[in-house]
Amino acid sequence: MKILDTDILVGILRGKKDAEGVLDYLNAEDIAITSITAFELYFGAFKSERASENIKEVDSLLSSYPVLHFDKNASKEAGKVYSALEKSGKRIGIRDVMIAAICLVNDAGLITRNVKHYSRIEGLGIEKW
Secondary structure, eight states, X not given: OEEEOHHHHHHHHTTOHHXXXXXXXXXXXXXXXXXXXXXXXXXXXXXXXXXXXXXXXXXXXXXXXXXXXXXXXXXXHXXXXXXXXXXXXXXXXXXHHHHHHHHHHTTOEXXXXXXXXXXXXXXXXXXXX
16 A cells, blocks of 8 residues: 655645656555645645635545544554654654654555655655655
């Protein structure tokens, strides 16, 4: 299974051809989204100038794929990862850690453009798009 990071989904919502190519590359059954990414998409939609239109687009996109949740196991993994990053002086954003933890506990790879941050997380399969 592959999880699409927020940056890829924003590209899809904005009609960027390179981001839409991800969907051609993967079968729909192989794609999932995290609840953290869902939050980030809705946050962006609500604060935009075309909020009601953008919220409908996010609703439509999220209805097409399973959403994996930030549950107890992901919480524990995120705590472990964030602690290790902090100790090593290589912290990244907490939401990125939460997305990575969901990937790790679900044995899923992450498709992202943000390789710089995610590559700091040991064991996370990253595919740059």
